[in-house]
Amino acid sequence: MAVKSIGEYPTIMKDSVDKFHGNQLVFIYWYAHFMEGSIKAFALSPDMPFSAIMSDIIPLCYKVEPDFEKLDFDNTEVIWEIDGKVITPDPNKSLKENSIGHKSYIQFSTPALDGKIGA
Numbered sequence: 001m002a003v004k005s006i007g008e009y010p011t012i013m014k015d016s017v018d019k020f021h022g023n024q025l026v027f028i029y030w031y032a033h034f035m036e037g038s039i040k041a042f043a044l045s046p047d048m049p050f051s052a053i054m055s056d057i058i059p060l061c062y063k064v065e066p067d068f069e070k071l072d073f074d075n076t077e078v079i080w081e082i083d084g085k086v087i088t089p090d091p092n093k094s095l096k097e098n099s100i101g102h103k104s105y106i107q108f109s110t111p112a113l114d115g116k117i118g119a
Contacts, residue, residue, distance in 0.1 A: 051091035
């Protein structure tokens with residue numbers, strides 16, 4: 001179906017980084033763990049250490065997962081992906097220093113803790 005326009009429509013980005021008051025939008029997903037459903041989005045400071053994702057953010061949204069009690073970032077094999085690239089993040093460095101930017105997608109998987117996929 002053809003569309004007839006009376007003029008140009010401006011593109012207004014409602015989720016651009018300037019709308020987050022110094023923070024950036026970051027998406028987090030624990031692969032194969034579906035009790036909490038979907039990808040989670042957080043407005044996080046680019047200066048926040050990556051370790052805060054492990055100690056504060058992940059427990060906040062995944063504590064109801066049956067595998068959560070077995071998840072130990074020091075002893076569990078975790079495969080991290082940032083924007084589709086497998087990386088080994090430095091927990092002591094900031095999100096920015098770990099190449100996590102506005103609208104970055106962080107996915108982590110735990111081969112030994114396979115959630116509902118392994119059920």
